[in-house]
Amino acid sequence: MANPSRLRAAALTTSWALLAVLLAGCGGGGHGDLRTQKLDWEDCPTPSQAEGGGSPPSPLPGGGTWQCATMQAPLDWSRPKGDTIGIALIRAKASGDPSRRIGSLVFNFGGPGGSGVTTLPAFGEDYAALRTRYDLVSFDPRGVGRSKPVTCESDAQLDAYFQQDATPDDSTERTQLIDRTKQFNAACDKHSETVLPHVRTTDAARDMDLMRQVLGDDKLHYFGISYGTELGGVYAHLFPKNVGRAVFDGVVDPTQDPEQSALGQARGFQLALDNFARDCTSKTTDCPIGDTPQDVKNRIATLLDDLEKKPIPGILPRQLTQTAATNGIAQSLYSKDFWEYLTEGLQQAYDGDGRILMLLSDSMNGRSENGEYSNITAANVAINCADEKPRYTTADVEQRLPEFRAASPLFGDYLAWGMVSCTGWAVPGAADHPDVSAPGAAPILVVGNTGDPATPYEGARKMVDALGKGVAVELTYKGQGHGAYDSKNKCVQGAVNSYLLDGKVPKTGTVCS
Template sequence: MPEARRWRVLALAVLLLGTVTACSGQKGAEPSPGASDRRAAAPTEQAPTPALQPYYGQRPAWSECGDGFECAKVQVPLDYGKPDGERIQISVNRLRTEDQRQRIGAILLNPGGPGASGLNYARAATSVLTPQIRDRFDVIGFDPRGVGESTPIRCLSTERLDDYLSLDNTPDSDAETGALEEGARRFGAGCQATSGKLLPHVGTVNAARDIDVLRAALGEPGLTYLGKSYGTYLGAVYADLFPNRVRALVLDGAVDPALTPIETNLTQAAGFEVAMRAFVEDCFKRASCPFQEHRVESALTQVEDLLRRTDRTPLTNATSDGRQVTEAWAALGVITPLYDKRSWATLRQALTSAFKGDGTELLQLADILIDRRQDGTYSNQTEANMAINCVDGEFPATVAAYRKAADQAADRSPRFGEPVMWSSLPCAFWPASPTPIPAPLDAKGAPPILVVGTERDPATPFRWSKSLAAQLSSGVLLGYDGDGHTAYLTGSNCVNNAVDAYLLTTRPPAKGTHCRS
């Protein structure tokens, strides 16, 4: 696979910096009147209600859409509390297994984000699933509501989104803090102006209910699913809503639903520090290592100094797009390769250039993470990510609260803490009210659910996987002593074999299984 294409595939499975949130609340609370999107308003159902039967009874009209795939649209209600009201469409694609006689069923994929395209992820099936799984399952990709080709959220023009992502997210003056607040307010106002009707309904509960409609439309009696990063949260919510409709769920690189958004940001920032240390220690073994001294603390300080220098004087940009490589862009560029150990050589090269004043490669890496295309346009990944997170969690409502949280995050993560925390600031002024999901999620009555966690995952720390596996009544944890974000098909035969065996047979590995290669 060409390097640029491989990077795009890796970027699809990311947990976007600082904006994925978990939800807080007490499980079992009654919903307020009219709160039709809350989990409590969507009880576990043995059969769809009469009003939902038209959705559950539909069959996709598949048509060829290139590279062996078929594409279709599935209709779902905008508001599940008003199923006779407005409808929206979920875009779906399918790669059928060549030997239908050996077919077990269909496997649905979600790469995370939230906001990443599942359609694109499915088209990378050879990098996402082993041949053994592709031989036995139809591969199903879908863009969740608000994402990509499924009635997408739109908020800002390309130029305005460039401006927003260029803001100084380590503010050290009232003027810089004020600019962040103005940018955050403008972001929310843009979403309201362009997608206001959709904003209250893009939360994870509705996305999970859409999955159940899709499962039925595909003719699957039980859901087989591979979710990574935020996709683990989506899968866990599905299992909690529909435990009796689960066949096999693999939740790789788990989000912990029991954490508040601020706790999530704090833990994630610390996770990037762990990954950065692992990268530095590995770097010392390589001839191309750019650090002046082969001491961990010295190398980390060199990276921190680089980012602080770009706060004052941007690095050069050899492309013709006119952007300055400020600290915000440089930090995103450093973070991107931390998601996959196989890409650490790319980070070594980018840092080598950056230490000499050239930020072009860091900027190109940042573009991959946020899905900015070569022509300068964006997918709606960043906008959908913000919209979904802001309605899923209850965030602080004041700039002062973010300032306090950012200072706390900087203590734990000197290089990444502040950017992670400030990146959620638009949620303080979001035009749609949050509808948080009561936690923890136990999915009582579901068959075994496999949760996979990587010890030095930069975005979803291993403790999150342990926590989710413990919350799920049938959760089974598969640990991996490795680096990078998520574990399946990232280099461990032990993980690959255990996941495949579970997907094929629904039998999880023994409790306590921990892979080391």
Template sequence: MRRVLAAAVLTAATTGCVSTAKPATDVIPETDKIVWGPCTDVARPDGEPPAEQDATVRCGKLSVPLNYAEPAGEKIELALIKLAATDQKKRIGSLLFNFGGPGASGVDTLDQAGKSLGTLRTRYDLISFDPRGVERSSGVRCGGTADLDRFTSLDTLPANARTRGEIEAANRRFAELCGRDSGKILPYVGTVNAARDMDRIRAALGDEKLNYVGMSYGTQLGAVYATQFPENVGRMVLDAPLDPTVTFEERTLAQTKGFQRAYESFLKDCVKDKCEVGEDVAAAGANVEKLMNQLAARPLKVFRRELTQGLAATGVAAALYSELTWPFLESALGQALKGNGAALLYLADTYTGRGEDGSYTTQTTSFPAVTCVDTAERPDEATLRRTETASLKISPLFGGAGSGALCDVWPVKGSDEARKVNATGSAPILVVGGKNDPATPYEWAPRLTAQLKTATLVSYEGEGHGAYLSGSKCVAELVDGYLLKGDVPERGASCPAA
């Protein structure tokens, strides 16, 4: 699950809600098949040859109802990608991935992550998709480059009435743009409908059961699927789990604590050997605080752009998702302290989805669209101010009102259906939670496991958001053993830090 930036508070201008029609009544038309072909628009930031040059990597489209309450009505197309199993004679079936967000492109991410999933690919066709409202699947759009640049660069410091007023005004403007540009799709982008889409994908692939790996937000999507379609669950892994029952206030405070804890761990690691940020933890922390205050007063010029305090904080948060990016964060902060903000701005752009050409992915826009439809909660002003005050005490760098402020002004009605999960009657589900995960705090892992009546929890002692791709051999062996052989780990299983 993505961290909610304090400034990311949006709205739109349509009404509607998630369809609650019983999933089991769906009749999937025979004409709704996936047509596979070359991948022509997959993002390849690593500079490797385009995916279409590899005949084992194919892309496709699948038509699904925009509104499941009207299955014969208007359709939208979901974009998919397939990495064919390398050992077709021993092929188990398909394995569907959702890598999180909400708002991340599964098509782009699976193409980039394919090499790290080689063990699973020997036996499975690896499948992912852009969920509805994301990128190629009727992606939510809210204005152009200039609009998004203004929105993502908003400062969160100093935490005073003027800053708060600027954020609130920007949120309302952003919301108007979302409604103007994506009003038709906004009521239907929630997790309940995305889960129904996944069952359409399962059927179109010709699989009797859905084998699935969900990471971060993908754990909520998986949990909702297992609750709607328990009889169709095959082998399901939920890594870096979200507790769907938490309130906006609880989520904001938990994530603020998680990122602050990860930030402190980064500083402690940094000062072990000639840290560019400071000679000890106290000095390094003071230097970063001074940098943020300076940026709030005067942003750093970076070519034709500026590194604001808000973007700098975003860049720091982005690098805390994985221990592997800590060295780059050290260098970026060190350069910014010397007046060069390019590397820190680059980190912020990776988080907001901004490309070098100024174009944005839907990371910034799809997140609030899905988040706000997935709950009927709309916190009042008193709750927002209480949340903001408490989170700023935990961390001035990462604190704020969170996504509750965004959804408070979001005009599309939400539903609590995606917050109620149980998976009663499903096959065994594997939940993996990291003890030092900044974005989905560990306490959410046992909570989700308890809610899912068929789940078993594996705990990971290391740093970072997500355990399966963390480099932990222990976690990889347990997850692979379950997905490839059906071996469910013993209750209470845990893995040391990688």
């Protein structure tokens, strides 16, 4: 959470959305011979630093292997015959009867800025049922991972960037935050000037339609999670007739501007914290971090206040600051599976040891144990700032702070000040929110989670309405964490699998718990 723009939904530029619509109406000519390119599928290489490093993906159960390739797409979709950009892809071929294969199922796991090439193999076993009839495919969107990654600052500079005070209390601290933001953004422009104007969500959506054709599919079958639901909605708007079976999980509210999105997330993370505190204190054994839900939250607030005055040792030589601790707490609220680590991390921090909370913070920021950063933060800022029209000032934030604090005493200040992340960005954004209206599209299954901190539940209904009458089918999961399918809830997975595998559309309004 040390870069709060990662917690915000992106918006789109009206001019580029209009341009994409115009190009879409020009038949297939815009793609030129790129539509007929042949992908050279090979064993996947070791993930790059920008993708997060690590080892090549392990073989799938049953002997399946992951294969990687690079697709060429226009760098500038307004000049489709001009320079190209390489889009890194990964796939696992369908495991079932070839005669029952439906096609490719393309995943985007969100961010924006997350590497699909590394994320899909990490969760590959969760989608084994879907692989019986689909090739599982994901990609590094332009500006991400191995797809001409946006780069900004060095690892040492990023360590300092993520240690900064992101909730300024006076004019001096406000000036420092703005100056540091401008410094980071200027570094992005210096090192990635060529790609920055071409990482909008509309660009990625057009890449996906080219991908559909290159993969040999008449329709795009799609599974979008978090920001991936926004990308899917934009795709459906631009190419409604090309939508196949599509699932949106952990749904972004496409009607909100960045301020509204940040405020919604403040409420969402506060709700998740409330649920965590209630869960801990309701257990038969004593909750080690508080006697009542309010006591748990009071102690966390005190810890953060103390860390602002005096950080504690984290992962040496770095210290756990108030910002890093807030970031680590937010990361742990993305999944109920992380709640035990939050409990342990808070216990440690109360005893003066900040290592677990810092590990959680590092995970959020894409920092590996060897101190190297992926480019998820750089890409996230680049995509958000290219998409989002508003440029907020310190006066804007100060005016709105009371509302943010009312929404979340813990996260309100942080998310409010995150609105200045695009200060001084080199590329203008031109719209408050994306257009996802998709009349005529095939049914899209929209899955909302009532306890989702990052994409609050209300966004699912807004997405349903925005897609248009007769397009979306809504399914509700009464659960915790970000998204629903990966909770392994049998009701959710059964409904999604039946739709994707057999085309059985669940009754709209279905509720799983």
